[in-house]
Amino acid sequence: MDINSKNEFPRYRRYFTDLGRLSQRLPIRSFGWLSFTILVITFFALAAIKPTLVTIAQLNKEIEDKTEANQKLQQKISSIVAAQKTYTKNINLLPLLDEVLPEKNEFPQVAIFLEELASSSGVELRSLGFEKVFTKKTVSAENKDVNLSSMPLNISLGVAGEYSNLKEFLKGLESSRRVIKVESTSFSQSKKAEDWELSLQFTGNAFFAEIMEAK
Amino acid sequence: MKKNHTQEILLIAILALTSAFLYIYLSIFQTLQKTPQPILNSQEIRVLDPKLDEKLLEELEQRRM
Numbered sequence: 182m183d184i185n186s187k188n189e190f191p192r193y194r195r196y197f198t199d200l201g202r203l204s205q206r207l208p209i210r211s212f213g214w215l216s217f218t219i220l221v222i223t224f225f226a227l228a229a230i231k232p233t234l235v236t237i238a239q240l241n242k243e244i245e246d247k248t249e250a251n252q253k254l255q256q257k258i259s260s261i262v263a264a265q266k267t268y269t270k271n272i273n274l275l276p277l278l279d280e281v282l283p284e285k286n287e288f289p290q291v292a293i294f295l296e297e298l299a300s301s302s303g304v305e306l307r308s309l310g311f312e313k314v315f316t317k318k319t320v321s322a323e324n325k326d327v328n329l330s331s332m333p334l335n336i337s338l339g340v341a342g343e344y345s346n347l348k349e350f351l352k353g354l355e356s357s358r359r360v361i362k363v364e365s366t367s368f369s370q371s372k373k374a375e376d377w378e379l380s381l382q383f384t385g386n387a388f389f390a391e392i393m394e395a396k
Numbered sequence: 397m398k399k400n401h402t403q404e405i406l407l408i409a410i411l412a413l414t415s416a417f418l419y420i421y422l423s424i425f426q427t428l429q430k431t432p433q434p435i436l437n438s439q440e441i442r443v444l445d446p447k448l449d450e451k452l453l454e455e456l457e458q459r460r461m
């Protein structure tokens with residue numbers, strides 16, 4: 182069927198619309214251009230504006246995150262600088278901490294301390310015994326990077342002397358730099374020759390610690 | 397009777413534009429809601445406390461050992 186043929190055109194004319202005449206009608210022309218404009222805007226919105234806006238949102242979020250990270254790092258740097266100053270100021274005092282809770286049992290030092298304390302308190306040291314106990318008490322630090330395992334060293338000693346001196350000895354024991362936990366104390370009185378003699382039995386623990394890096 | 401399709405085309409165009417803007421809004425919302433991998437790990441974030449109990453150190457210094 183040759184519809185382009187001029188001869189056949191009158192026959193099929195009723196099936197065609199005269200677009201030229203249609204486009205000349207103002208409402209139809211306006212609607213057509215408006216629809217075309219909206220479709221073009223839709224196309225460019227999806228093809229160009231959407232990726233741009235998504236990228237802008239991503240970059241904004243990244244900037245916010247990095248600004249926050251930067252603030253946290255600045256805060257940490259300030260803390261490290263302050264900690265460095267504190268460390269420099271107290272560097273001479275820090276070995277005291279090793280004396281408080283040494284890494285090894287260091288029982289000779291405890292023995293020397295007890296001997297000196299007994300002589301300075303005016304009491305007689307009668308017996309002294311140490312026993313290493315293989316029990317661990319693990320304390321997790323707040324930051325979870327280190328674990329502290331404290332192990333006790335049992336101390337048992339007996340001293341004799343006057344009551345005030347024994348009291349002074351106990352006071353010195355409790356205020357020692359090394360951590361010493363008093364488990365029990367008992368006083369007993371015995372007769373020696375013609376005089377009464379007061380003696381003190383002490384048991385306690387001196388602690389030492391192993392610091393381990395937590396996994 | 398001749399049918400005028402221009403109004404239908406305009407309606408479809410408006411719907412398409414509305415859908416496009418809604419899609420763009422949802423895409424941006426999804427981007428903002430997406431949690432990226434943290435820049436700093438937990439160890440780097442942890443705040444150090446630089447305070448040291450200096451009175452305790454002084455007290456320790458005065459004790460005997």
